[in-house]
Amino acid sequence: MKKFLVILLLAVLGYYIADTYFDIGFGQPHFVKSAAPVKDIYLAKTQNPLKVSNAVTSIVVNFRGFDTLGEVTVLFLAVTVLGSVLYKKRHQVGERSVLFNSSSIVTSGSKLLFPAIILLGAYVFIHGHLSPGGGFQGGVIIATGFLLMLLAYENYSVSHTALSIVESLAGITFAGVGLLGFMHGGTFLQNFLPSGVMNNLFSGGVIPIIYIAVGFKVGAELTGVIYTVLHEKGENNG
Amino acid sequence: MDNTLFGFLDYAVYGTAVLVMLIGLYGAMVKKSLLKIVIGLSIIDSGLNLLIVAIGYYKGGTAPIFSQGFLENFKSVSKMVDPVPQALVLTAIVIGFGVTAVALALVIRLYRHHGTLNIDEIKNLKW
Numbered sequence: 001m002k003k004f005l006v007i008l009l010l011a012v013l014g015y016y017i018a019d020t021y022f023d024i025g026f027g028q029p030h031f032v033k034s035a036a037p038v039k040d041i042y043l044a045k046t047q048n049p050l051k052v053s054n055a056v057t058s059i060v061v062n063f064r065g066f067d068t069l070g071e072v073t074v075l076f077l078a079v080t081v082l083g084s085v086l087y088k089k090r091h092q093v094g095e096r097s098v099l100f101n102s103s104s105i106v107t108s109g110s111k112l113l114f115p116a117i118i119l120l121g122a123y124v125f126i127h128g129h130l131s132p133g134g135g136f137q138g139g140v141i142i143a144t145g146f147l148l149m150l151l152a153y154e155n156y157s158v159s160h161t162a163l164s165i166v167e168s169l170a171g172i173t174f175a176g177v178g179l180l181g182f183m184h185g186g187t188f189l190q191n192f193l194p195s196g197v198m199n200n201l202f203s204g205g206v207i208p209i210i211y212i213a214v215g216f217k218v219g220a221e222l223t224g225v226i227y228t229v230l231h232e233k234g235e236n237n238g
Numbered sequence: 239m240d241n242t243l244f245g246f247l248d249y250a251v252y253g254t255a256v257l258v259m260l261i262g263l264y265g266a267m268v269k270k271s272l273l274k275i276v277i278g279l280s281i282i283d284s285g286l287n288l289l290i291v292a293i294g295y296y297k298g299g300t301a302p303i304f305s306q307g308f309l310e311n312f313k314s315v316s317k318m319v320d321p322v323p324q325a326l327v328l329t330a331i332v333i334g335f336g337v338t339a340v341a342l343a344l345v346i347r348l349y350r351h352h353g354t355l356n357i358d359e360i361k362n363l364k365w
Contacts (some may be wrong), residue, residue, distance in 0.1 A: 006267050014260045021252040027297040043315035055302035059325040078336035085343040
């Protein structure tokens, strides 16, 4: 009975949502109808004063940089909540909740793959302003490398102090670059470095610096999340 | 040929996104296990992200990256798809990750306290 009600409700909801979007139409240039669409202004400014190749990066880090600072703060808050909800007394930490040992193929294979994964993550966030990718994506790739090591080795441990130092330094770099822009140009997160030549590694002013900081921060935070959840032991209730 | 293909895609992309959202909502409303409810919430997230990205696309547009090939072949920036929804989805994915992580932490905490994940057995959690 409840399932039937839910399906009926979802059918009505789905009909109205889908109908709205079918009216808009897929692939129509519906944001381009006005005389100066916001998309073209963003793209033109990305190409000319900023000289960043990846327009998504220039929007995320430059035009909406303050929003990205808030987003990174939300991520930090999530990690803090995770740590405080799953708190442990100090002597109970250290047992892992995974019940099986990994074979020697997995351990040696992950030892081989780990540096390559870290390198790929670093590549993705250093080239965030040139190619698809960026700080968030590169940080997630780095965290998957640590996940592989944590799953393969039973007593592989990540230092919480090192993680929090990396995270704080990256956050300070982000906010500090913003404050430097305050001093040089008059607004927070103002681009005060020279833009360089388009499609070069050193281009785009402060955008690569901020994205590298974001990459370190996201990588450290996600590794912390994985480590906290993986070392959660189920038996001691309360 | 091209026209009929786009006529089909017109309904397929938005339809898929809405369908994914509805599947997630169904899972979040009907399932009994708390883990499955959290999975349902993250499926809603995926459907919503697909929907937002699909709005920004338009026919014949290229990726919003000023690569060497784009600068040689196309002259105007109006051939690019809208980068604003993509940037918004990048934000939404990160927020979705935070929500999922906090929800899973609360589920772990509830499991530690009650020893079960079934919401029928936990008092005050049934609708």
